[in-house]
Amino acid sequence: xxxxxxxxxxxxxxxxxxxQLFALSAVGSLVLGAFxxxxxxxxxxxxxxxxxxxxxxxxxxxLTLVFLFFAFAWNLLEIVRISFFTAAVTALTVYTAAFVxxxxxxxxxxxxxxxxxxxxxxxxxxxxxxxxxILPQATRSVFPPMVSTLIALLKNTTIAAGFSxxxxxxxxxxxxxxxxxxxxxxxxxxxxxxxxxxxxxLLQRALEKRWSVAR
Amino acid sequence: xxxxxxxxxxxxxxxRNRILGVVGVAALVAAxxxxxxxxxxxxxxxxxxxxxxxxxxxxxxxxQAFQFTMQAFALGAVGALxxxxxxxxxxxxxxxxxxxxxxxxxxxxxxxxxxxxxxxxYFGTGVSSLVAVVVGLTLYNGSVLAEVFRAGVLALPKGQSxxxxxxxxxxxxxxxxxxxxxSLRAMxxxxxxxxxxxxxxxxxxxxxxxxxxxRYARVMGSDPNFGRPQIPTAIVVAIIYIALCLLLSWLAxxxxxxxQRSKLRPEAAMPAATGKADGEAEPDGLAGPTAPGDRPGKLxxxxx
Numbered sequence: 001x002x003x004x005x006x007x008x009x010x011x012x013x014x015x016x017x018x019x020q021l022f023a024l025s026a027v028g029s030l031v032l033g034a035f036x037x038x039x040x041x042x043x044x045x046x047x048x049x050x051x052x053x054x055x056x057x058x059x060x061x062x063l064t065l066v067f068l069f070f071a072f073a074w075n076l077l078e079i080v081r082i083s084f085f086t087a088a089v090t091a092l093t094v095y096t097a098a099f100v101x102x103x104x105x106x107x108x109x110x111x112x113x114x115x116x117x118x119x120x121x122x123x124x125x126x127x128x129x130x131x132x133x134i135l136p137q138a139t140r141s142v143f144p145p146m147v148s149t150l151i152a153l154l155k156n157t158t159i160a161a162g163f164s165x166x167x168x169x170x171x172x173x174x175x176x177x178x179x180x181x182x183x184x185x186x187x188x189x190x191x192x193x194x195x196x197x198x199x200x201x202l203l204q205r206a207l208e209k210r211w212s213v214a215r
Numbered sequence: 216x217x218x219x220x221x222x223x224x225x226x227x228x229x230x231r232n233r234i235l236g237v238v239g240v241a242a243l244v245a246a247x248x249x250x251x252x253x254x255x256x257x258x259x260x261x262x263x264x265x266x267x268x269x270x271x272x273x274x275x276x277x278x279q280a281f282q283f284t285m286q287a288f289a290l291g292a293v294g295a296l297x298x299x300x301x302x303x304x305x306x307x308x309x310x311x312x313x314x315x316x317x318x319x320x321x322x323x324x325x326x327x328x329x330x331x332x333x334x335x336x337y338f339g340t341g342v343s344s345l346v347a348v349v350v351g352l353t354l355y356n357g358s359v360l361a362e363v364f365r366a367g368v369l370a371l372p373k374g375q376s377x378x379x380x381x382x383x384x385x386x387x388x389x390x391x392x393x394x395x396x397x398s399l400r401a402m403x404x405x406x407x408x409x410x411x412x413x414x415x416x417x418x419x420x421x422x423x424x425x426x427x428x429x430r431y432a433r434v435m436g437s438d439p440n441f442g443r444p445q446i447p448t449a450i451v452v453a454i455i456y457i458a459l460c461l462l463l464s465w466l467a468x469x470x471x472x473x474x475q476r477s478k479l480r481p482e483a484a485m486p487a488a489t490g491k492a493d494g495e496a497e498p499d500g501l502a503g504p505t506a507p508g509d510r511p512g513k514l515x516x517x518x519x
Contacts, residue, residue, distance in 0.1 A: 044239060061460075073446045076445060077446075162422035194326040
């Protein structure tokens with residue numbers, strides 16, 4: 001307990017940065033992921049292939065490599081100079097968006113085609129079909145896996161510690177500089193992560209139970 | 216193609232789609248072309264920056280780094296499968312004194328970031344970086360696999376175990392002779408997808424100075440003797456990783472397709488609905504193109 005209390009400044013600073021990384025890249029990857037999902041279900045074949053190419057490549061690349069690219073290689077291209085924090089947010093966004101895209105896409109795929117056909121058959125317009133029939137059903141099956149994706153994003157933010165961003169994963173280094181017991185300090189970091197993840201997991205379970213579609 | 220979102224396009228829609236397609240291709244080509252131009256303009260395609268690949272020592276070192284990555288992967292995979300099997304058995308046990316600790320352990324290790332786990336072992340206990348990487352991979356992926364195994368067994372129809380008990384089998388017999396053979400087949404694609412995650416996670420060894428591919432790329436990339444080829448090394452390593460993962464993902468896909476083909480016995484082909492029970496789909500977990508949505512009606516096996 002002493003390690004935690006004596007260095008509470010480190011812990012607070014670290015986890016605030018972690019949450020910032022998490023929030024920014026969550027928003028970013030939801031937007032980019034939704035866009036990619038639109039590409040992947042679009043009626044234009046070129047867009048579909050572009051979407052799947054992105055997803056295939058990014059999902060099969062280690063996140064650490066994406067980090068390496070944005071933190072150390074991107075600035076060499078001299079397009080826009082970015083800070084390490086921005087690099088971390090970009091890497092997390094680019095990576096997570098591929099998973100978000102798949103969650104959206106599979107959510108849409110869980111809605112049977114018959115639903116849309118029936119909606120059209122009774123004369124609903126495209127907007128009505130989408131807004132009143134498809135999306136409400138898709139949302140139910142999108143939410144639980146989306147929460148899982150976000151949990152993984154939260155945990156993945158710790159990789160930024162290896163790329164010059166001070167967040168929860170970086171607390172260790174400062175602790176050892178202060179001569180504090182590292183093992184105990186790290187176990188506190190782990191404990192705080194468990195505390196952060198548990199409410200999300202509970203939310204997910206609750207949603208899953210409530211929203212499991214009776215079809 | 217008829218999707219839930221669109222009608223089959225008619226002549227006008229087809230024409231419009233073609234125009235959109237052309238515009239889309241133009242935009243994509245422009246964007247990719249610009250980035251490539253930046254690569255070229257900043258001298259990333261300079262022969263000097265690629266020269267390092269020609270040296271025999273460098274090639275041997277690269278091979279060595281590849282070997283280190285595969286070593287961590289192989290050890291981690293074996294460890295995770297064993298850990299997963301043991302803890303899945305624990306979680307499925309009828310004895311609370313086994314089930315509760317197993318559940319706590321699995322949930323705990325799934326909630327901790329793998330990086331922190333590796334830090335705990337490397338910096339906290341002072342073991343070698345290889346041990347830290349392997350133990351981290353084992354504990355984390357083993358916990359995820361435990362959930363996969365458990366979900367797979369639970370996804371079987373209850374009649375299977377009931378019938379086994381009815382003909383006088385013991386619990387262990389029912390599990391090994393009836394439940395596991397059926398559920399393992401169904402789980403195979405998910406397991407392989409999780410192995411892709413594990414392979415990608417070996418690169419976290421970079422953070423604790425394990426000399427795997429990524430670390431090699433970083434070291435090589437900042438070598439002034441070769442003009443600091445950070446981008447070329449990153450490209451080479453990325454190709455290796457992506458090729459390895461695609462190979463595994465392809466295997467997962469192939470297994471998934473094979474298993475879907477044999478739908479003759481419907482209950483045996485129940486997809487391991489990991490997504491459901493293992494609510495915590497791990498985003499990485501989605502690794503393979505075994506996309507959840509490919510089987511309509513099931514939430515995907517997700518993976519982190």
